[in-house]
Amino acid sequence: SYSDLKRFFPRAELVDCTEILKRLRSIKTKEAIALIIEATRITDRATEAFLESVRAGIGDRELRGIFVQTVSKEGGNIYHPAHLVVHTRYGPVLHRVSQLINFQLREGDIVRIDAGAAYEGWTSDICRVTAVGRMPERCRKIYEVLCAAQEKVIDNIEPGAETSDLFRIGESLVKEKYPAYVRYMLGHSIGLEIHEEPLIAPSPRHQLRPGMVLAIELPFYSQAFGGLNIEDIVLVTEDGHRVLSACPRNV
Secondary structure, three states, X not given: OHHHHHXXXXXXXXXXXXXXXXXXHOOOOHHHHHHHHHHHHHHHHHHHHHHHHOOOOOEHHHHHHHHHHHHHHOOOEEOOHHHOEEEOOOOHHHOOHHHHOOOEOOOOOEEEEEEOEEEOOEEOOEEEEEEOOOOOXXXXXXXXXXXXXXXXXXHOOOOOOEHHHHHHHHHHHHHHHOOOOOOOOOEEEOXXXXXXXXXXXXXXXXXXXXXXXXXXXXXXXXXXXXXXXXXXXXXXXXXXXXXXXXXXXXX
């Protein structure tokens, strides 16, 4: 810690290099990218197992257990228990504390799984939405807009693209249909932590460079029905981008 260093080296001038290290960590090595790809594969598989198990009558803890067990079976581990989030009829107010409630799903519930596995210390972050039975038409329309906006953002990912421009593209497309839509970010970098820089946000402006790995998401929260979101992992390549996550997004 800083206090320990000051005690051990009382005459030394200590310089805070946090921002320098953040910039260095924003571009991953080939070895790190390979580990993130594996973490994403594991997250994909566990998310698929989770979604395949959604049905009326199943408990939320059982669903979480299916995700955790699949991650373990595939050779990974959960980055942090609090990052395994399930939305249902309780809405976004319980975005985190919903994990403390033991309830059974019923017809009409919207289920949002936002989770990430880790592999040898490197993380992933994927979000998918489904419903018990048929998703209400209002929610389906919102989700389709979110998916279209996310795809547009991803289409514009390439070296030199600016994070603030990507944010504007995604936000403006959703606002065309839903003017009250407000977000402070539409994604983030990942690596040794789930949320790293750069953020896909209005500011500060960052230029994308090859080797960056981004989680692109379009969250939409409502007190009426809970949370909708779509999130995928994207690698910035020398000539564009590569989507690393492959979990189906059917609802």
